[in-house]
Amino acid sequence: xxxxxxxxxxxxxxxxxxxxxxxxxxxxxxxxxxxxxxxxxxxxxxxxxxxxxxxxxxxxxxxxxxxxxxxxxxxxxxxxxxxxxxxxxxxxxxxxxxxxxxxxxxxxxxxxxxxxxxxxxxxxxxxxxxxxxxxxxxxxxxxxxxxxxxxxxxxxxxxxxxxxxxxxxxxxxxxxxxxxxxxxxxxxxxxxxxxxxxxxxxxxxxxxxxxxxxxxxxxxxxxxxxxxxxxxxxxxxxxxxxxxxxxxxxxxxxxxxxxxxxxxxxxxxxxxxxxxxxxxxxxxxxxxxxxxxxxxxxxxxx
Amino acid sequence: xxxxxxxxxxxxxxxxxxxxxxxxxxxxxxxxxxxxxxxxxxxxxxxxxxxxxxxxxxxxxxxxxxxxxxxxxxxxxxxxxxxxxxxxxxxxxxxxxxxxxxxxxxxxxxxxxxxxxxxxxxxxxxxxxxxxxxxxxxxxxxxxxxxxxxxxxxxxxxxxxxxxxxxxxxxxxxxxxxxxxxxxxxxxxxxxxxxxxxxxxxxxxxxxxxxxxxxxxxxxxxxxxxxx
Numbered sequence: 001x002x003x004x005x006x007x008x009x010x011x012x013x014x015x016x017x018x019x020x021x022x023x024x025x026x027x028x029x030x031x032x033x034x035x036x037x038x039x040x041x042x043x044x045x046x047x048x049x050x051x052x053x054x055x056x057x058x059x060x061x062x063x064x065x066x067x068x069x070x071x072x073x074x075x076x077x078x079x080x081x082x083x084x085x086x087x088x089x090x091x092x093x094x095x096x097x098x099x100x101x102x103x104x105x106x107x108x109x110x111x112x113x114x115x116x117x118x119x120x121x122x123x124x125x126x127x128x129x130x131x132x133x134x135x136x137x138x139x140x141x142x143x144x145x146x147x148x149x150x151x152x153x154x155x156x157x158x159x160x161x162x163x164x165x166x167x168x169x170x171x172x173x174x175x176x177x178x179x180x181x182x183x184x185x186x187x188x189x190x191x192x193x194x195x196x197x198x199x200x201x202x203x204x205x206x207x208x209x210x211x212x213x214x215x216x217x218x219x220x221x222x223x224x225x226x227x228x229x230x231x232x233x234x235x236x237x238x239x240x241x242x243x244x245x246x247x248x249x250x251x252x253x254x255x256x257x258x259x260x261x262x263x264x265x266x267x268x269x270x271x272x273x274x275x276x277x278x279x280x281x282x283x284x285x286x287x288x289x290x291x292x293x294x295x296x297x298x299x300x301x302x
Numbered sequence: 303x304x305x306x307x308x309x310x311x312x313x314x315x316x317x318x319x320x321x322x323x324x325x326x327x328x329x330x331x332x333x334x335x336x337x338x339x340x341x342x343x344x345x346x347x348x349x350x351x352x353x354x355x356x357x358x359x360x361x362x363x364x365x366x367x368x369x370x371x372x373x374x375x376x377x378x379x380x381x382x383x384x385x386x387x388x389x390x391x392x393x394x395x396x397x398x399x400x401x402x403x404x405x406x407x408x409x410x411x412x413x414x415x416x417x418x419x420x421x422x423x424x425x426x427x428x429x430x431x432x433x434x435x436x437x438x439x440x441x442x443x444x445x446x447x448x449x450x451x452x453x454x455x456x457x458x459x460x461x462x463x464x465x466x467x468x469x470x471x472x473x474x475x476x477x478x479x480x481x482x483x484x485x486x487x488x489x490x491x492x493x494x495x496x497x498x499x500x501x502x503x504x505x506x507x508x509x510x511x512x513x514x515x516x517x518x519x520x521x522x523x524x525x526x527x528x529x530x
Contacts, residue, residue: 213380214408
């Protein structure tokens with residue numbers, strides 16, 4: 001194909017957007033609305049997941065040792081535990097550290113009340129490993145393993161926290177899936193309606209092109225370029241809006257509802273948009289491409 | 303150049319739109335196809351453009367059997383057949399120049415060639431000065447001239463005109479017919495479907511008359527057979 005034909009095809013695609021500006025505007029608006037909803041939902045879910053992940057990281061399994069275990073044996077157990085796939089971090093807490101943690105937690109500001117214990121550490125036998133998990137749902141398998149290790153006397157786990165977080169994670173996944181399916185359905189319905197209206201105006205134009213001897217490619221290419229351009233514009237607009245809105249919302253919530261700041265750590269905008277931008281652009285371009293291709297195909301049989 | 307052998311076309315079970323039509327049109331001829339509504343004139347044009355497939359029979363154009371042309375090859379075939387319609391069928395949002403240039407774009411002509419060919423053909427149809435006008439700014443006669451220019455710009459050997467004067471007043475109709483005659487004199491085979499009795503009678507060309515899908519008369523220097 002000649003370069004001049006390619007240039008012409010591209011120019012026609014761009015010109016078509018202007019020629020059918022009402023239809024283009026309707027398509028861009030529909031696309032933008034769908035991608036805006038998708039982006040909004042994506043930002044919320046990503047933040048939720050990150051918050052749950054942060055919460056998960058704070059949940060640890062505690063493993064206490066048998067009496068009289070040497071430091072070497074403890075270190076040996078530690079290095080074995082650290083190798084497990086479930087484990088992200090394994091921290092050794094000596095009996096003294098455990099006692100001083102306990103004191104600072106329970107005698108807040110009145111540590112002298114604990115002076116009665118003098119040198120007699122009531123938690124003398126409480127040296128342990130705090131083991132943090134990669135994934136909270138793996139807690140059971142890790143606990144089973146730890147219980148089978150020689151030298152480990154007792155394993156403490158927070159079963160309720162683990163189960164709650166696992167359930168919550170599953171709930172988010174189900175809700176995400178449901179909302180994505182609904183959004184996709186609504187998008188397809190709205191976009192196909194807009195395209196159908198637009199194409200009925202163009203049916204005659206396509207028929208004329210075909211009767212003059214235009215190939216399917218020659219007829220289709222400008223429509224597809226038009227669809228892709230509409231897709232790009234229709235996704236860039238909501239992305240800009242979402243970026244501005246997200247940055248403002250994070251600042252607003254953090255300042256106005258500072259009590260939430262301990263529970264909610266919002267992801268930085270760049271982190272969310274690093275994924276959202278390519279996904280939305282791909283979605284816009286994809287819908288534009290597929291939409292225009294399918295709709296033009298119906299009218300090519302002349 | 304155009305040969306129909308026992309060609310029939312039925313849309314649904316019932317009376318066929320064309321029934322066992324045999325026709326042979328030589329290179330450089332000017333032929334009128336006449337007949338009432340429903341006589342099969344438009345079906346004939348559609349078959350020649352390969353918009354429709356015949357139910358039976360063989361259509362040969364320029365030595366090529368249309369039945370053997372695959373769907374993918376149809377665009378290439380149509381580029382050798384110029385076509386003009388009653389309702390002009392111009393691209394409404396493009397100006398005169400762009401409408402004619404479009405036919406050249408379709409065959410992959412270079413921009414440089416298009417810039418030289420389009421003004422030449424527009425001068426021939428007398429519209430050089432109006433190249434920037436869009437169709438709705440032109441009269442019916444002018445729009446039909448644009449359609450003729452578009453049909454001719456790729457220099458086809460055959461020009462099919464389906465009721466080219468149907469939407470025009472008498473003066474414009476005559477201008478268009480004279481233009482078609484001029485094109486024919488330059489060597490193009492011209493096939494005109496019409497029911498304009500006055501023009502057919504005056505032109506003294508070959509006239510093929512169809513009635514209910516059957517050729518009832520085929521006369522050189524013929525006249526319009528009024529069936530009513």
